[in-house]
Amino acid sequence: MNRFFASAALRAFTSLILLSSPLDANAQTFVNGGAGKEPGALKAGVYFVWLSENDSQGLLFSNNFSHYLSKKLSVGLDVGLLSAKRYDDAKKIFTVQNTFYMASLGAAFDALQGEKVTLRLGAGPSVRHRAEVNSDPEGQGTQDGSVTHIKTSDTGFFGYLENDFGAFRNGIAGGRISYFHYSDGTPVLSIGVHMGFKF
Template structure:
């Protein structure tokens, strides 16, 4: 009677160890093959509330937790404006210092290309010159100066093409929504490396 119990316990230990080893091997394969990436990018942005356009410069770092799931940190600077021909001045000038954390999941992942979807939290320091501020800021003639901070979230679709030994180049479509101020829609390109 004791032999079947001992055999069951030995089989159970063997099964747990082999499944743990296969999980560890897959995690090691995923993380030992360049689990970190650093990317620098530039995006064309459109701020819908003010119909203004500009550029966003960003630096992103992400780290894979497994084969398809990654977490990341991003920092950026956005500058956008709109020139009013009638008033002969910039009716909107925006400068945003932005940062956030994000999580992503690879929809497609192979040796050549990665396609991922992700979302995360975002914060920004907003510095604006606005001719129609809706009661915000300090007025200086016909425009108001606004300096404040906002929090929100972002969602994105991104792809990476691998080149060389560790090189990355790709594109990103992103939407950032904040508690105050205008949301941001961005389409851009990035280049970086894996390590």
């Protein structure tokens, strides 16, 4: 029985490889058109963030994997860690501290596609797990003296404007502006730079 399932899985995998492989040069050009001969990209970025409801600032460290489905349409996965704080000069303490673990799936369209420069617009669903220490939580979380600890998860969406510049043979460098909005908790505005490579 195990041999039967292993054989069936091998046949299914082989069929998937054959079906996903381009049949001719024109198909290869179409599938990989958005990135020349390299339809996939892996990028790491660092972004300055502003959390409007908490009026706190910090950094978002993010990794992105994307893959072109057609000449201008791509899909991607972002995972990141955000850390932000707000310091009260009068009280001489941090009144808000935010730690977010974030993940997003996005679809993007290349509005401008050049040999060395690409400008794209993207959007998609997003989730996060947030751990906050907040002195003004509006009835959320667990009270601990003068501050409240909040641990919860939120769902939402994000949108972004991004550009990529070709660097060296398969390198990428560029920037991104993103906006994240969730069902609860503060929205996030981020702007920063990334680097990576195409493959």
